[in-house]
Amino acid sequence: MMADEGKTLRAAIAGAGSIGVAFAVVFARAGWPVALFDPDPARRSAVLRELRERLDDLDAFRLLAEPPAVMASRVAVSDSLAEVAAGAALVLECAPEQVELKRELFAAIDAAAPPEAVVASASSFLPASSYAGELPGRGRCLVAHPGNPPYLIPVIEIVPAPFTEPAVVERAERLFRSAGLSPIRVRKEVEGFVFNRLQGAVLREAYCLVRDGVASVEDIDTVMRDGLGLRWNFIGPFETVDLNTRGGIASHASKMGPSYERMGAERGQHDPWTPELVGKVAAQRRAALPLDQWDARVRWRDRMLMRLVRHRKEGGEPWPPGAPPEG
Ligand SMILES: NC(=O)c1ccc[n+]([C@@H]2O[C@H](COP(=O)([O-])OP(=O)(O)OC[C@H]3O[C@@H](n4cnc5c(N)ncnc54)[C@H](O)[C@@H]3O)[C@@H](O)[C@H]2O)c1
Incomplete structure (x- = not known):
């Protein structure tokens, strides 16, 4: 398990589609316990099989340091966002690219996640200001836009909103780096980032x-x-x-x-x-x-x-x- 500041780090993922599952691979590979939430029962039942397929492919190319079964055992799936977010150091929002949906989901995550958790959206185009600006915890919200799939394309764009606290930006970069990704900082919220x-x-x-x-x-x-x-x-x-x-x-x-x-x-x-x-x-x-x-x-x-x-x-x-x- 990864430890940062002396604690075991847990990742919570909201939205178990292409990017959600791929992030689960990234964090399980780095030793983190990972909890995934998706409202769609069909997605929930597909996730662990898809995750295992990705891990088996990586293993076939000798890209894993541990057996796929060990990494897969770190990942759990749930129909409760509150359950998934509880205890997380990092919450990754990986739901569809719709501003209203992200606004509602961010409000629910902000209410459920521990105060010290970083809350990051995988959004490709929408900046955090367009859906997180009204939240009490807006200071810990930002975008972390990955390549697809992030377990093979390590660059991740960290895009703070004007209201994101600088310490949160640094913490987010540290957490992603510790999971094997290459964060870069986008200094202004422009559509589409870099x-x-x-x-x-x-x-x-x-x-x-x-x-x-x-x-x-x-x-x-x-x-x-x-x-x-x-x-x-x-x-x-x-x-x-x-x-x-x-x-x-x-x-x-x-x-x-x-x-x-x-x-x-x-x-x-x-x-x-x-x-x-x-x-x-x-x-x-x-x-x-x-x-x-x-x-x-x-x-x-x-x-x-x-x-x-x-x-x-x-x-x-x-x-x-x-x-x-x-x-
Ligand atoms: N696919 C890419 O190449 C790529 C790359 C980088 C970033 N992104 C961004 O990542 C995000 C997810 O994209 P994707 O390609 O994984 O989409 P996807 O359609 O594969 O998955 C989205 C998942 O979100 C779930 N979902 C729907 N409503 C939800 C809710 N209210 N709460 C939680 N989950 C919900 C869906 O059931 C689905 O499983 C988008 O913002 C997208 O722009 C995508």
């Missing part, structure tokens, strides 16, 4: 390219799978262009910036990379990678790509199941 804003930028352009007859859906997916996505597997878009251009990202911006500016304006989004903005980004990149290490890092990138290409040559999962492995 993950879905980045995904949205790519999807918006992809839809436009299909609409304008520039490329097919399959070809756009191929550009991502066999192009951009390969590098993005281990470096982000800033580091990608930093390493693509001798002289780093400032040099990239001066050469390519006008072209990107025209492409944005063509889509009705005129957000030029001003010298101040480029300076801010470049300063953070140079702090992360001084230019005298640029050549070595480019070589590292290429060796990472070689690992990835080797991994892909070894074959992927068959699709449909039973077909020869995908390469």
Whole structure:
């Protein structure tokens, strides 16, 4: 069992759908007792089987430190939210993305959870201010938006509302980190946070390219799978262009910036990379990678790509199941 500040930590999960079950895997894997609530009897009866399937798959890939049965034994399912929330250090709200539903559920969780519990919503787009602002315990409420599934995609966006207490934000980050996730802080409550804003930028352009007859859906997916996505597997878009251009990202911006500016304006989004903005980004990149290490890092990138290409040559999962492995 995980201990924080000398106590055994328990996770409570409200909503046992895709994300609720996946969070149960994360916390059971980290040694926490986990209690799941769902109002739907069909979901309650499916949860433990689904959880076991996920754990067995992880085990088959040697990604678990304990037998699946041991981890599964930490998880309980209940039809009582109050029972699940009692004694929790962290309550994860994983119900559908509907503001009224989240408002009611947060009120019920706030009434049932112990005062020291952090109450986090898995919400993809809705900020905590839109459903938790009226609650007596609003200071312990925030969004913790995971990737899907969080037991494989560790980044989790911590999005405090203006009323969230700073100590709660820090505690939430500590708790998620102790469960093996990688929290990042979103400093303002913007719709879609960072993950879905980045995904949205790519999807918006992809839809436009299909609409304008520039490329097919399959070809756009191929550009991502066999192009951009390969590098993005281990470096982000800033580091990608930093390493693509001798002289780093400032040099990239001066050469390519006008072209990107025209492409944005063509889509009705005129957000030029001003010298101040480029300076801010470049300063953070140079702090992360001084230019005298640029050549070595480019070589590292290429060796990472070689690992990835080797991994892909070894074959992927068959699709449909039973077909020869995908390469
Ligand atoms: N699926 C994703 O890729 C993904 C990724 C990150 C975040 N999220 C967010 O996580 C949340 C859950 O998404 P999901 O994909 O797991 O949805 P889902 O539809 O798979 O599961 C939602 C579950 O909530 C239950 N539920 C309904 N009313 C409830 C209530 N009043 N109290 C408690 N549970 C209730 C449902 O019975 C269902 O089991 C949403 O806010 C979603 O935007 C989803």
